[in-house]
Amino acid sequence: MNTASNETEVLHPEGKILLMNGNILECHPKAKVSDDIKQDVLELDTTGEFLSVKNMPVKTPGKTGEEPWMAQFYKEAFFLYDHRDRIMSDSRMFLTPIPFQNNLAYSGTSGLSDATLGVYIEWWETCERSVIKKDGEIHALTYYLAGSPLTGINRCNAVTRDGITEKVSFSGSFADLWRPFMTINKRYTEAKRIYQAYSLEETIAILNGSVLSNNTTDG
DSSP: OEEEOOOOEEEEOEEEEEETTOOOOOBOOSSSSSSSOOOOOOOSSSTTSSSSSGSSSSSOOOOOTTOOHHHHHHHHHHHHTHHHHHHOOOOHHHTOOOOOOOEETTBBBTTSSBBBBHHHHHHHHHHHHGGETTEEEEEEEEEEEEEEEETHHHHHHEEESOOEEEEEEOSSHHHSHHHHHHHHHHHHHHHHBBOOOOOHHHHHHHHHHHHHHHHHHHO
């Protein structure tokens, strides 16, 4: 499987995905796959929705219109992060959809859409600024990106260990956040289309089952 981006070209072994850390995960093909491959490339937004910085971000996640998986993600984000090694060893967990509508002014969601749990974990692990620290401890994990690639003005969101969401505006280079995220996300564009993935609810249930099993064994 060959997945290309504007910056890098990654050759994934047949039936597998090659992670950023060099590990290779066995994948499980979907029974039915769409004939059309959506190439998630960075391109100018033609809808007009993201062409003005004033419109950025137009769909910040909030309580209004919140989907069930979002509340579940906020509640369990740090639980998932704490179990990142397990998630990074299972392709169906790695490919769990976390479809926040990350977006950039002028290009919209292109290159940032259809992110997965594994994409977020690799981003948190490799992009230091995506993990917000206070007094040397991890305070919050960034989960939503929205801003201008030209001015760097941004309005993002992060979630704390208590499951509380916070609005965040990053100073300095905004590209240092969105470019790594886009690179990682585009690395798995085809994998998302052709391989099986657990839902967020399924992934959390499996991880909870593993924790209960380990506690029972230890007892």
